[in-house]
Amino acid sequence: MSTTSEAPKRRGKAPAGERVADWADGRLGIYGLAKANMRKIFPDHWSFMLGEVCLYSFIIIILTGVYLTLFFHPSMAEVTYHGAYVPMQGVHMSEAYASTLDISFDVRGGLLMRQIHHWAALVFLVGMFVHMMRVFFTGAFRKPREINWLFGFLLLVLGMFTGFTGYSLPDDLLSGTGIRFMEGAVLSVPVVGTYLAFFIFGGEFPGTEIIPRFFVAHVLLLPGIMLGLVVAHLILVFYHKHTQFAGPGRTEKNVVGMPLLPVYMAKAGGFFFLVFGIIAIISATFTINPVWVLGPYRPDQVSTNAQPDWYMGFSEGLIRAMPGWEIVLPGGYTLALGVFIPLMIFPLILAAIAVYPFIESWVTGDKREHHILDRPRNAPTRTAFGMAWLSLYFVCLIGGGNDLWATHFHLSINAITWFVRIGFFAVPVITFIVTKRICLGLQRRDREKVLHGRESGIIKRLPHGEFVEVHEPLSQEQLHTLTAHEQYKPLEIGPEVDENGVARKVGRVQKLRARLSRGYYGEGNQIPKPTVEEYKELTSGHGH
């Protein structure tokens, strides 16, 4: 049998895949696009998959949400329940609540869909929060990614409100209390509060409009905006390319990792099903928001343990911890500061984390692009700020769940409220200081490791009786990783007077910036990383 070396001539048709690709390319012109992007590189790190968790849970929410809209009636018309759930039979309720009971007990798969929808919503918000923290603490928000940071932040805020409008839809006693809470907050706005509340509710609370309006916001308006933002977020991730941690061979100009096709397609696809599977298992085994025991909303009823879902919990904490201050102005106008001040702090807390990237870039004055991530310890002030913000958030969450802390830890609810009031101011400061010290300690440890090597745990006895521990020198890769970060110099604004003794004009803003810069990068606020000379000096002579 002989082989021929002539160019292979195709006999018959091309393979099916090629024909499909040809057909699509002829109409969509995607060959160029695919060629450019199929080999796009993504670096490997588990924390880079937190954003994927959000994307997948968002998809799961949309899928299950479509199913739920088929059976849900967004109406506040009063009906009498005659469905399968015995303890509610004969109770007057809104159609929205009755249809939610029907979804839970009479629609095939309805309860599972409800629970997947709600658990996935919690996972979505948890995922966004953790993803945001990952981006924050590694400094991934720096140029060129500030806009994408804001997109992500907007997604988190919109997710919070989509969640709020969503869990309010069943019109049960718990969520109705939440809407009442919202009404109270709106009413506390001076001058326009009552007008706003009447505008939102179409008249007096509760009226008949709020559930249909929330429904539109929940299934159309908010998810529509979010979908657009998700797409924009992903396009920007593609355009910017993914960040990576420092390591040998990794620079600001490259991305080291695996190609999108086939590796990441397989990984991401598989991860989608894993996330879906985990959420489905949780939803099949753990109850979430059992509206059937909560009862329909009636403004004359309320229950203890009435809290919002966790992502709104910090607003609940602000309200619970705030003293009930109230001022009656001459003329009979009431300022409900006990509600209005928390209402104002609520957006401030969120904004504090959102604007941080811009504050940091202003302080550093750094206009370069950054694609190599920071280790949190190497940016002590940023890390400390992030931890302080988290601690503030957590203190507010404690306030929001103060009754459960009281019953489960046998504490006085009044003591917890006072802890929250004081902790609101004190805990972030303490956390900031402690975190910064820990970061600096870890920097010192890195310096030690680079200069003296890793503690091996082997104790050696020298001939004259002295005991020493053997330190193993680090590998070249480890040395590079530990010293790859760059350290800023604090901003100098020069002397107060120029060489002729004439006072220089230095603006207040400039002075503030210099002060902040010293706080970030001044002496004692970062540990100088070992230089090559230091390393050589220590390693050239003797090892110990």
Added chain:
Amino acid sequence: MKKLSARRRHPLAALVVLLFALAATGGLYAAFAPADEAKADTSAQSLAIEEGKKLYATGCSSCHGTGGQGTSDGPSLVGVGAAAVDFQVGTGRMPAQSPGAQAPDKPRVYDQKEIDQLAAYIASLGPGPSIPTEEDYNPSGADSAAGGELFRTNCAQCHNFTGKGGALTHGKYAPPLNDVDPKYVYEAMLHGPQNMPAFPDSVMPPEEKREIIAYLQDVNGKETASPGGFGLGGFGPVAEGMFAWTIVLALLICTAVWVAARTAKARKS
């Protein structure tokens, strides 16, 4: 008549008159006294009061005073009624283990007979609600949906939607009502123990109390089904959020670590 008149100053005359008087009184008493069974009951009741008083003197008087009048350590028990005693002692709340914001329920110290004796004694101090009978509190046949509305209107503020309990001020709390004996639920509503307001029959008729008990058994009894799976304590969004942040997040991160660690290997050539 002369004879009788002549002897009226006889030294024994007074004795004779006394005998006549006693006989008359005794006869009248015999004629009007209650029947025999009632007599036996009275003696049993007074016996119970006697026994109860002894138990009270040993176990309760240090805080509530020797006559139930109350001290700085415990409230007066005059007029609280037998139902209060049956509830407080029957659920183990009394005698209190230690002073504190509230006496928690615990394994009870006295048996039912002793509790009845204590109750008899306290009831003898002043009128109050008596221990309800089985037909008072038996919830079978009561409308649990109506009970649910009553519960959400009157009880949920402190006890939560389904009676999982909640916090009150300064370390006090509304206890969870998981699977509580209907008798005690009924008694608690009747007399309002510790921090709970009373719902006497004039405010909440026995029928409505039975409806509330029926509702509690439906949503918080031993046989209550949980259609959604494990309930996470029934505390609502705080428990759910904590679960999402701990178990679910941990599962997802473990999965992410696993997926990230399993990567394509470079082809060996």
